[in-house]
Amino acid sequence: MTQTTTRVLGPGDLGAALAILESEPVTNAFVTARVQVAGLDPWRLGGEMWGYYADGQLRSLCYSGANLVPICATPEAVRAFADRARRAGRRCSSIVGPAEPTALLWRLLEPNWGPARDVRANQPLMITERMPDDIEPDPDVRRIRKDEMDVIMPACVAMFTEEVGVSPMAGDGGLLYQARVAELVGTGRSFARIDDGKVVFKAEIGAATPQACQIQGVWVDPEYRGRGLSETGMAAVLRYALADVSPIVSLYVNDYNTAARASYRRVGFREVGAFMSVLF
Template sequence: MLTQTTSRVLEPSDLNAALAVLDREPVTNAFVTSRVQVAGLDPWRLGGEMWGWYEDGMLTSLCYAGANLVPICAGPRAVRAFADRARRAGRRCSSIVGPADATSRLWRLLEPSWGPAREVRRRQPLMVTDRMSDRVAPDPHVRRVRKDEMDAIMPACVAMFTEEVGISPLAGDGGLLYQARVAELVGTGRSFARFDADGRVVFKAEIGAATDRACQIQGVWVAPEYRGRGLAAPGMAAVLRYALTDIAPVASLYVNDFNTAARRTYHRVGFEEAGAFMSVLF
């Protein structure tokens, strides 16, 4: 056990201590927890390093440093230590994302050396529910995407990502990593869609992160020509039913604060705001 207040890169032998920190906020930390439960703390398998902050020898905070930089249970002193380490390492991530307070502090410290960002989304309400609403009936046409439907779901995923993030996920490596991620979600039964009579996707969403305590819905999208027809709320209700029945007792998502239509839809389905995330996009 360390006897001083310090930060360091965690090793595979630190797994139980890291999981104990993650378990303090199972909903907020679902994304990182799901990765750690599968990959452990080996950087190659995890897709990045896990940094730890120690207070008087006890691990109290984490920061995932991979494709995203994610502060976890991080107070001001931990954030400062993580910012110092991130500055020394140089920017390798495509975004900083996490609880709004810690992420805002982290970005203030990193912006002079890492800025400017392509976009900063300062408040993205975290919405949570553990039950179905009786206000919206699930769409019976929304179902799990089959493995032989990759050619149909992939264009919808690319369109959603491009619309949401502002850049195509096919840039850089030609989309190999993104296609692999979509295939993983389809293969594990966590990709859902409604198809029209011609086999085109008209609504889709995924359960992107899943632990035994919480899961996170992502990638909610309605084809532009079908918007305004009332598909989003029943579609979300269907995905939520799958999430709560098959995946975890609590479902969450986070949404841009300026997306008032989506926030209304999620409220109708039964989600309530329980905090806020922040994203810095490069």
């Protein structure tokens, strides 16, 4: 009979955890990037990493922090993680991950944690490994400097509010969000086109590993939409990502955002899977 258990992983489990994370470098880029920098110490990682064991072997993971993220999770592992999450109570602001295990996790948690503010059940995961043939990168898209935080922040807040449905400045006054934006700027992973002191296009490389990176926060000022800035801007960010970060560039997008999906396809991204997000 198979013996299973779950437990919080620690620094001594780092090698085994990374082996699982790096087995799916695109899907797991967000969590892998954090673990590669912070290890498995909960204080440095910003949350716990739960491990699911079967017959003494680590099989699946679940990151439990600001997000709850099932990782390479079998149905049996998802059930075990749901039991642990129910006992701990909801501490996350979202559940996000590959669509199938995330859907099962939410079905198991919804009776205790629901209702959610929003459920995005199908968010296509898209990747590319090369520059587009017929779209020239916008030469005015560049890295944001550390002294331009006051320029980029309003655009970041507008993007987050439009995408998530709540302002990132609520709660703690935006301290955590400002710190995250500052981190991306400081590491050279925040990009924008600024015309006359105003951000008209922006995007970030939100997660980065040597194997894959993930573009996030793509936004065009509403006054400038419909002019192709998202395509030439994305081509510019893609050029930076492929040259400086990793050989595979990914993103995920809401299925109902047909304009964005079409734009990304024109830049050369193709769909390889789907994520799901549950927002509280």
